Amino acid sequence: MVGIIGYGTQIPRYRIKVKEIAKVWGADAEALSKGLNLYEKSVPAPDEDTATLSVGAAKNALARSGIDPKLIGAVYVGSESHPYAVKPTGTIVSEALGICPHVHTADLEFACKAGTEGMFIALHLVKTGVMECALAIGADTSQGAPGDALEYSASAGAAAFLMGTKNIVAELVDTQCYMTDTPDFWRRENAHYPEHGGRFTGKPAYQKHVFGAVEAILEKTGMKPKDFDYLIFHQPNGKFPVQAAKQLGFTEAQYRYGLLTPTLGNTYSGSSPMGLAATLDEAGPDQLILLVSYGSGAGSDAFVFRTTKHLLTNRDLAPRVRKQLNEHLQYLEYGEYAKFRGKILKPE
Amino acid sequence: MNVPRHWRETPERYRMEAAKCRKCGKISFPARLICPECKNKVFDKINLSGKGKLLTYTIIRTAPEGFVDIAPYAVGIVEMKEGVRVMGQITDCDLLSLKTGDKLISRFRRINEEGKTGLIMYAYKFVPDVGI
Numbered sequence: 001m002v003g004i005i006g007y008g009t010q011i012p013r014y015r016i017k018v019k020e021i022a023k024v025w026g027a028d029a030e031a032l033s034k035g036l037n038l039y040e041k042s043v044p045a046p047d048e049d050t051a052t053l054s055v056g057a058a059k060n061a062l063a064r065s066g067i068d069p070k071l072i073g074a075v076y077v078g079s080e081s082h083p084y085a086v087k088p089t090g091t092i093v094s095e096a097l098g099i100c101p102h103v104h105t106a107d108l109e110f111a112c113k114a115g116t117e118g119m120f121i122a123l124h125l126v127k128t129g130v131m132e133c134a135l136a137i138g139a140d141t142s143q144g145a146p147g148d149a150l151e152y153s154a155s156a157g158a159a160a161f162l163m164g165t166k167n168i169v170a171e172l173v174d175t176q177c178y179m180t181d182t183p184d185f186w187r188r189e190n191a192h193y194p195e196h197g198g199r200f201t202g203k204p205a206y207q208k209h210v211f212g213a214v215e216a217i218l219e220k221t222g223m224k225p226k227d228f229d230y231l232i233f234h235q236p237n238g239k240f241p242v243q244a245a246k247q248l249g250f251t252e253a254q255y256r257y258g259l260l261t262p263t264l265g266n267t268y269s270g271s272s273p274m275g276l277a278a279t280l281d282e283a284g285p286d287q288l289i290l291l292v293s294y295g296s297g298a299g300s301d302a303f304v305f306r307t308t309k310h311l312l313t314n315r316d317l318a319p320r321v322r323k324q325l326n327e328h329l330q331y332l333e334y335g336e337y338a339k340f341r342g343k344i345l346k347p348e
Numbered sequence: 349m350n351v352p353r354h355w356r357e358t359p360e361r362y363r364m365e366a367a368k369c370r371k372c373g374k375i376s377f378p379a380r381l382i383c384p385e386c387k388n389k390v391f392d393k394i395n396l397s398g399k400g401k402l403l404t405y406t407i408i409r410t411a412p413e414g415f416v417d418i419a420p421y422a423v424g425i426v427e428m429k430e431g432v433r434v435m436g437q438i439t440d441c442d443l444l445s446l447k448t449g450d451k452l453i454s455r456f457r458r459i460n461e462e463g464k465t466g467l468i469m470y471a472y473k474f475v476p477d478v479g480i
């Protein structure tokens with residue numbers, strides 16, 4: 001048996017409201033918020049980045065699992081905002097957690113799917129007996145170009161999952177991937193902001209791959225939408241995952257715990273993993289969870305987990321997602337936000 | 349701070365690694381070669397819990413080079429649960445409501461960078477311990 005033995009998240013305490021951004025660009029905030037089901041987003045402090053958020057999330061996962069960090073054989077950090085172009089985030093994170101030196105690490109990139117890629121690898125390394133424990137993290141401090149639609153949603157956060165075979169809180173039932181080459185979103189080397197292929201967003205991208213992964217894993221496992229207690233889809237905004245869930249025959253009761261985007265924004269690689277963490281915060285034992293990520297470029301990873309009774313004692317050992325999301329917030333004006341995100345041009 | 353020194357101090361800066369004297373139990377942070385209490389030279393490595401309370405602090409308004417953009421900010425001395433005192437920056441806090449005795453917890457953060465193309469230096473800072 002293999003599965004999650006500890007999980008944790010980290011969310012910066014700073015927020016900016018959609019209407020504060022809309023004010024600067026003369027956009028209709030109400031229409032934006034209603035259309036995208038998006039009201040505010042997290043903003044990293046100037047001293048936070050993918051490495052620092054990863055360490056925070058992983059410390060919470062370690063606290064929940066109670067294991068010695070030296071037992072961890074692999075650390076995978078999925079992100080599209082690694083602090084360096086060349087120099088791994090994984091070494092920084094492993095060193096800060098006291099896992100070095102007997103560890104395999106890799107930085108993964110696949111737009112918003114990089115977090116679940118790490119989970120996929122970590123789960124299978126443990127499953128095949130290569131190592132006792134493996135750590136997978138999805139983290140981002142993503143940026144949208146000023147005034148671009150993505151500026152309203154691109155936010156920051158991290159989720160970490162420790163995979164193992166003892167004291168499992170959510171057992172892995174099955175996985176399935178769905179991947180094609182799709183030009184919906186990209187960022188070239190040295191480009192500060194990503195570009196998106198307008199009409200490729202939505203139907204031929206998000207929908208096609210999420211639907212493809214869901215249909216494939218339902219067929220593989222012989223399960224139906226109503227068999228699942230909970231559902232988490234990637235959440236680039238609050239509209240896409242809700243629409244997709246309804247079209248596929250899922251209900252609000254299944255996705256409500258995992259839907260964080262309306263007040264968190266899109267944490268990219270952290271998005272669906274953080275939704276999974278928020279669902280584990282609330283789920284009971286012996287419940288089925290379906291997790292489906294999406295990354296532009298494009299692809300989806302689907303996972304089926306079954307919770308265990310250990311979840312109930314384990315989850316009180318670190319802060320829950322909704323507490324990090326809703327408490328001790330500090331709201332920024334656009335000017336402060338621009339300074340925090342390095343959007344202000346200063347003389348050298 | 350230069351790159352070799354930052355690298356050398358990684359254990360204490362990244363994970364608050366301290367030395368616990370095997371003879372008298374005194375904890376030294378940063379680690380020492382000789383115990384200041386009993387002169388013993390054998391230690392066990394431990395990581396500080398990161399939890400403590402604020403003993404004293406000051407607010408930096410005229411910051412040195414490399415820290416100008418984050419001013420004003422607080423720097424304080426924190427008494428850790430393990431008894432040692434540690435100096436560090438206090439962030440994610442309301443400077444006006446900060447007071448001695450506040451419960452703080454360490455966080456792994458960016459401290460500085462060697463310009464936009466140089467090394468990024470990470471280390472501990474402190475934030476209010478509010479359970480998140």
Ligand SMILES: [Zn+2]
Pocket residue numbers: 369370371372373374383384385386387388
């Ligand atoms: Zn001693």
